[in-house]
Amino acid sequence: MSRKLFLFIGALSLILFFISASHVSSSKGFTNWDLTYLFSIFIIFLLTFFFPDVGKKHPEQILDEVFIGNSDENGFINNIGWKTKRRGEVAYDKNGKPLSKYTFPVFVKRWEIENDDPKTLKRLEAK
DSSP, X not given: OXXXXXXXXXXXXXXXXXXXXXXXXXXXXXXXXXXXXXXXXHHHHHHHHHOTTTTOSSTTOOTTEEEEEEEOHHHHHHTOOOTTOEEOSOOBOTTSOBOOTTOEEEEEEHHHHHHHOHHHHHHHHHO
């Protein structure tokens, strides 16, 4: 599931939640709005429980980070200028197989890339 679809479904569920909550508080008894309210909570639960890694490109990626790619020590020090860059432990190729021990994944906080160059953020997230 893509990150955009996940966010869309989550936002739709929250909208249904607030609409149904306002109608439930103003009505008496069990109505269709009560069912919508319960359904919204159920959808939010499903999304957060079964899809916690939506948008992740690497198993070590934290939710507010962007996976930049794999690097060696020299590239990490000399070529990656982001202040919030973080070195991961295990680098994987595009088929999910571990690479050499001298290669590691690099992550950067999403907000830093977005503030500096939004086009780069879109390009990295589209990979």
